[in-house]
Amino acid sequence: MDKNQTEVVREFVLAGFSQTPSIEAGLFVLFLFFYMSTWVGNVLIMATVASDNYLNSSPMYFLLGNLSFLDLCYSTVTTPKLLADFLANVKLIPYDQCIVQLFFLHFVGAAEMFLLTVMAYDRCVAICRPLHYTTIMSRGLCRVLVAASWMGGFVHSIVQTILTIRLPFCGPNQVDNFFCDIPPVIKLACADIFIIELLMVSNSGLISTSSFVVLLSSYTTILVKIRSKEGRRKALSTCGSHLMVVTLFFGPCIFIYARPFSTFSVDKMVSVLYNVITPMLNPLIYTLRNKEVKTAMQKLWDRSGLGKSRRHKMLK
Template identity: 75%
Template sequence: HPHTNLEGNYTRVNEFLLAALSPSWQSQAALFVVFLLVYTATLAGNTLIMLTVTSDPRLSTPMYFLLGNLSFLDLCYSTVTAPKMLMDFLVEKRSISFDACMAQLFFLHFVGAAEMFLLTIMAYDRYVAICKPLHYPNIMNRQLCSWLVAASWTGGFIHSTVQTILTMRLPFCGPNKVDNFFCDVPPVIKLACTDTYVIELLMVSNSGLISSSCFVILVTSYATILVRIRSPEGRRKALNVCASHLTVVTLFFGPCIFIYARPFSTFSVDKLVSVLYNIITPMLNPLIYTLRNKDVKSAMRKLRSRETISGGKVDM
């Protein structure tokens, strides 16, 4: 039910209808089960990493401090869209109120941009650790790490505030069908009853610039690391560390650049790409980082044996 907005003489839509991920009821039910498992795995995996990093004194280094923060961001990121999406699998009418839609859009960009900045900081951390090992403790001290994490949150907040304000100020008078399973800037902007060309350019230059420039910085820093290392043994160790980081970075940035760094023409694969970086990537990050990391694995074993001892027979 639209209501009249006093600023203009148009009526604004009260709610948006979200797209279904699949047409039939059977496949919706199957997808519900799959995504419920994925979301549960995301929550469990990232919580476990946060617990491990905070409980083991050997993991109180900048790298693990940043990894713990990444896990927290992944947890928040999937929670912005997954619970609502899971509920929508079970209902006939997938609606979201205008305010809830704007809130979802805000937190999506807030956490997403913060994660981009954090991944860039993690690349810088590895660069200093591998290329300037003697100066590492002085450069990447706890204070600087805390400042950098705070800066990535602040950057995300500013980016998201700009995106959300630009979107909210547009007139929405119907149609109200969002061509995705959650509210994001590209599909929502398409529904505005005005020419959004300038806004789209602003958004693309904003989101696209952030994702593309962070990605370039990341790849450059990892390339520099590999070029700077002369010994085959050192290069193999560096490759091992960088490979897991680059996997995460590619999984996260690839889809973001694909969706945000072009003016908003819709491709049929957009929904699929959205599922990848919204739901799947946050689940994969803990796996990628822990499977390739001896310290985290041994800390997790210690945590598990401590749980077993303290809880009698209770094993995690």
């Protein structure tokens, strides 16, 4: 195909979930609740970590605050556009905006994968080498590891995006999802995508699968090295929240990206899980299973004056 004929498609049509207005209205309310809950929960965790001296000085909670920020970014890449499309008759997205959405989706998503791996290493050091924990996991090292996670996500996303924009798009333009992602977009290319698909599956699939294996290996190492039943119980309690977050995030990602880019009927639901639901659940998982975070949140609530005001009204 002549180069002058490439990129004829200037906008894509997103499939969305339904064409029935009443169903779309109900989904708008539901996903707006999800998105608002994501903001409230993650901002609350960031504010709690930043305001509490103990949490702010702890490597674990420093990483948790960064995870909350990534969750906010990740959800914001797709959810606002999804909410707007629930109110639109035709769900259009310009080509340039589609590529930008695709770039940030993989940028933030890969950065979160790397950060979750860093958090597993942090727990491994804390439990296996408690006396040297603060020395090994210094604030300087934590900042370097967080920056490396962002850089790794950027490099991964740049590679994926460059491979995508080099493809010619001349129709059809119906993206079989509610956002622009590599699997449904490159299927619309007017070219043989076998090699590109192989490279992308190798890239995305390798990152998600290898990170997941490293995470499981870290937690297995923790359990193997701890001999006592009481120690294992405490380790499971400490790592349980991490394992739930890892499973919720990595499971869907491996399902979507670690296989050839063929379409399954459950792909949209799986995409909702890791794009919308997981960023909302992460704050709940970490706070409900963590007494230190709940105590710090109570202190923040009291310092804000809202807690005292409420108790004063109850006494009256």
